[in-house]
Amino acid sequence: xxxxxxxxxxxxxxxxxxxxxxxxxxxxxxxxxxxxxxxxxxxxxxxxxxxxxxxxxxxxxxxxxxxxxxxxxxxxxxxxxxxxxxxxxxxxxxxxxxxxxxxxxxxxxxxxxxxxxxxxxxxxxxxxxxxxxxxxxxxxxxxxxxxxxxxxxxxxxxxxxxxxxxxxxxxxxxxxxxxxxxxxxxxxxxxxxxxxxxxxxxxxxxxxxxxxxxxxxxxxxxxxxxxxxxxxxxxxxxxxxxxxxxxxxxxxxxxxxxxxxxxxxxxxxxxxxxxxxxxxxxxxxxxxxxxxxxxxxxxxxxxxxxxxxxxxxxxxxxxxxxxxxxxxxxxxxxxxxxxxxxxxxxxxxxxxxxxxxxxxxxxxxxxxxxxxxxxxxxxxxxxxxxx
Amino acid sequence: xxxxxxxxxxxxxxxxxxxxxxxxxxxxxxxxxxxxxxxxxxxxxxxxxxxxxxxxxxxxxxxxxxxxxxxxxxxxxxxxxxxxxxxxxxxxxxxxxxxxxxxxxxxxxxxxxxxxxxxxxxxxxxxxxxxxxxxxxxxxxxxxxxxxxxxxxxxxxxxxxxxxxxxxxxxxxxxxxxxxxxxxxxxxxxxxxxxxxxxxxxxxxxxxxxxxxxxxxxxxxxxxxxxxxxxxxxxxxxxxxxxxxxxxxxxxxxxxxxxxxxxxxxxxxxxxxxxxxxxxxxxxxxxxxxxxxxxxxxxxxxxxxxxxxxxxxxxxxxxxxxxxxxxxxxxxxxxxxxxxxxxxxxxxxxxxxxxxxxxxxxxxxxxxxxxxxxxxxxxxxxxxxxx
Numbered sequence: 001x002x003x004x005x006x007x008x009x010x011x012x013x014x015x016x017x018x019x020x021x022x023x024x025x026x027x028x029x030x031x032x033x034x035x036x037x038x039x040x041x042x043x044x045x046x047x048x049x050x051x052x053x054x055x056x057x058x059x060x061x062x063x064x065x066x067x068x069x070x071x072x073x074x075x076x077x078x079x080x081x082x083x084x085x086x087x088x089x090x091x092x093x094x095x096x097x098x099x100x101x102x103x104x105x106x107x108x109x110x111x112x113x114x115x116x117x118x119x120x121x122x123x124x125x126x127x128x129x130x131x132x133x134x135x136x137x138x139x140x141x142x143x144x145x146x147x148x149x150x151x152x153x154x155x156x157x158x159x160x161x162x163x164x165x166x167x168x169x170x171x172x173x174x175x176x177x178x179x180x181x182x183x184x185x186x187x188x189x190x191x192x193x194x195x196x197x198x199x200x201x202x203x204x205x206x207x208x209x210x211x212x213x214x215x216x217x218x219x220x221x222x223x224x225x226x227x228x229x230x231x232x233x234x235x236x237x238x239x240x241x242x243x244x245x246x247x248x249x250x251x252x253x254x255x256x257x258x259x260x261x262x263x264x265x266x267x268x269x270x271x272x273x274x275x276x277x278x279x280x281x282x283x284x285x286x287x288x289x290x291x292x293x294x295x296x297x298x299x300x301x302x303x304x305x306x307x308x309x310x311x312x313x314x315x316x317x318x319x320x321x322x323x324x325x326x327x328x329x330x331x332x333x334x335x336x337x338x339x340x341x342x343x344x345x346x347x348x349x350x351x352x353x354x355x356x357x358x359x360x361x362x363x364x365x366x367x368x369x370x371x372x373x374x375x376x377x378x379x380x381x382x383x384x385x386x387x
Numbered sequence: 388x389x390x391x392x393x394x395x396x397x398x399x400x401x402x403x404x405x406x407x408x409x410x411x412x413x414x415x416x417x418x419x420x421x422x423x424x425x426x427x428x429x430x431x432x433x434x435x436x437x438x439x440x441x442x443x444x445x446x447x448x449x450x451x452x453x454x455x456x457x458x459x460x461x462x463x464x465x466x467x468x469x470x471x472x473x474x475x476x477x478x479x480x481x482x483x484x485x486x487x488x489x490x491x492x493x494x495x496x497x498x499x500x501x502x503x504x505x506x507x508x509x510x511x512x513x514x515x516x517x518x519x520x521x522x523x524x525x526x527x528x529x530x531x532x533x534x535x536x537x538x539x540x541x542x543x544x545x546x547x548x549x550x551x552x553x554x555x556x557x558x559x560x561x562x563x564x565x566x567x568x569x570x571x572x573x574x575x576x577x578x579x580x581x582x583x584x585x586x587x588x589x590x591x592x593x594x595x596x597x598x599x600x601x602x603x604x605x606x607x608x609x610x611x612x613x614x615x616x617x618x619x620x621x622x623x624x625x626x627x628x629x630x631x632x633x634x635x636x637x638x639x640x641x642x643x644x645x646x647x648x649x650x651x652x653x654x655x656x657x658x659x660x661x662x663x664x665x666x667x668x669x670x671x672x673x674x675x676x677x678x679x680x681x682x683x684x685x686x687x688x689x690x691x692x693x694x695x696x697x698x699x700x701x702x703x704x705x706x707x708x709x710x711x712x713x714x715x716x717x718x719x720x721x722x723x724x725x726x727x728x729x730x731x732x733x734x735x736x737x738x739x740x741x742x743x744x745x746x747x748x749x750x751x752x753x754x755x756x757x758x759x760x761x762x763x764x765x766x767x768x769x770x771x772x773x774x
Binding site for chain 2: 271272287
């Protein structure tokens with residue numbers, strides 16, 4: 001694990017969890033879908049129509065009491081899009097992410113949150129709760145829980161650089177949602193917490209779940225539809241190797257501008273080609289086939305070609321990583337981070353070095369690289385304090 | 388199994404086979420891909436560029452001698468597109484298909500084929516070998532084998548109605564390819580025979596493999612790319628139930644006109660939606676989830692909406708089949724056949740009857756229905772005669 005080149009890096013161990021949804025437990029999954037369908041039809045009749053001003057519908061039958069005084073949660077970085085999986089596929093990676101500590105705070109008006117502290121953001125994030133990813137997700141989680149009797153304060157410790165294409169906003173939101181839920185005994189499932197995260201994402205980078213869902217749930221998550229919201233966890237078989245090499249250049253790609261670069265009309269033949277590559281990507285994930293995963297991830301003919309020229313050096317980074325044995329390489333999220341995949345740990349150093357060199361020589365950008373496994377757990381509580 | 392309403396129906400038992408490729412044997416699969424890549428780069432540098440006038444490159448190292456005097460093969464009907472899998476996904480179904488008998492014939496010029504007999508086509512198919520699906524595929528298989536010393540005659544028995552959307556041309560081609568290959572001891576794999584079938588398909592309905600590949604290989608097949616040709620067998624888990632209810636109206640939808648109905652430019656949001664549904668379709672197949680398979684298959688927002696109005700009654704057929712418990716329903720191939728899916732055999736009769744009624748009442752079309760399981764085998768030899 002090479003982290004020394006990455007600014008603001010956080011590391012946390014990530015083993016197997018007993019979280020049912022990410023293991024595709026069908027009985028539980030079905031029960032949840034019913035609830036989500038009911039919820040989503042009232043909340044979000046189509047993508048983008050989430051009412052940002054109205055509170056979320058309460059999912060609990062009665063307001064739960066806090067069972068902890070403090071809960072600290074970690075949520076991992078996510079690689080969304082994965083080439084042809086644009087806007088509907090993402091995965092969580094170990095070793096990078098954000099921490100949020102939620103506390104019951106008598107100094108805060110009941111039903112409200114305040115942001116108590118933010119570190120690791122170089123002073124760039126707002127302390128206004130409804131202008132802060134963690135604040136919005138924390139408040140939205142309180143709405144889902146139906147919390148009206150206590151106020152909470154949140155402390156955010158950013159491990160992820162902003163605007164890096166690694167789901168920085170989603171990680172803050174996911175950590176806040178899990179921490180707030182934990183204070184009340186975690187009555188909501190991670191799938192239910194996706195609603196709180198979606199509200200936060202809608203404010204920051206558009207109504208899309210391909211970062212927030214994997215950051216919460218772990219593994220690969222396919223967003224099949226938004227109305228109703230239907231999330232499908234895709235389990236990469238344990239026992240199969242998969243390494244993500246992330247090269248993060250010192251260059252901020254604003255998510256909204258990168259979205260604008262994507263063509264609004266697609267030729268049929270490109271549509272069909274990308275669809276078949278997305279289908280192959282799913283087959284690769286479920287089959288644990290890292291080579292096919294890399295090939296499919298590198299085969300996007302729509303979004304990557306439009307965005308790649310906006311990230312200096314990206315085209316060279318892709319070519320050079322694959323010359324060093326990466327099965328494929330593409331832009332992580334909306335960039336500028338480049339992600340390459342391999343199942344051979346011994347190649348990761350050469351792949352990472354070639355990517356850093358690519359950014360430097362062809363993009364005149366300083367960059368660092370790090371190597372990550374899939375985070376199967378997603379967001380989780382790492383510390384708690386009883387009353 | 389209800390077949391009485393279907394004209395020209397053929398039935399053949401279809402059990403488990405030991406065919407390696409359709410079982411995803413990765414070692415063999417990798418070896419084949421190398422060969423196919425080599426082959427495809429010389430034969431077809433991009434979709435549609437297959438040279439219809441030039442012979443296919445020989446894949447054998449030496450011309451094989453015939454080991455049989457006669458071989459009769461059956462190839463199953465196929466359901467292509469499957470909604471969002473437009474042009475890259477198809478599957479083979481049991482109980483419907485074409486037969487081709489290939490014979491070593493001293494009366495035929497060495498290296499050539501002739502069409503000796505055609506039944507079940509109401510006199511509509513050509514006896515000119517290079518204007519007949521079975522003839523083109525038979526001749527192309529001889530080219531792949533390198534046959535120059537003997538001539539062959541082919542007899543075609545059509546079980547599939549023409550222009551029905553069930554891969555009629557592909558079934559004839561697949562049966563011819565398997566029968567000719569069998570005469571020489573079957574040195575070519577089914578994946579290699581796809582090249583012969585593709586040449587035939589290119590003449591009849593465009594250069595696409597989503598019927599010919601599953602008709603040859605069985606099961607579900609994902610066509611990831613054409614240049615190089617990369618076919619991915621998707622194994623629906625044995626032990627999971629899946630029934631296809633096919634309603635075939637008396638209405639011929641010409642494949643080329645149905646292709647023209649498909650929009651050439653796709654809005655980004657529709658592209659993303661269809662991609663995510665195609666991805667879900669693959670997850671459903673590999674997970675043996677018939678409900679999700681049906682939901683995804685019924686969720687195409689691009690091709691089905693464009694073609695459905697051209698098939699009288701189709702919209703009603705879809706709605707009525709789902710009211711009777713089908714998980715989903717869409718157009719099979721380019722139509723006019725409608726395909727509905729369920730995992731509950733007890734519902735198939737009501738689903739089929741509702742589809743027939745839908746075509747009659749809303750489309751003023753007579754129709755029949757039949758119920759089919761997945762054909763895991765694909766094309767196979769059913770009869771042979773030694774010298």
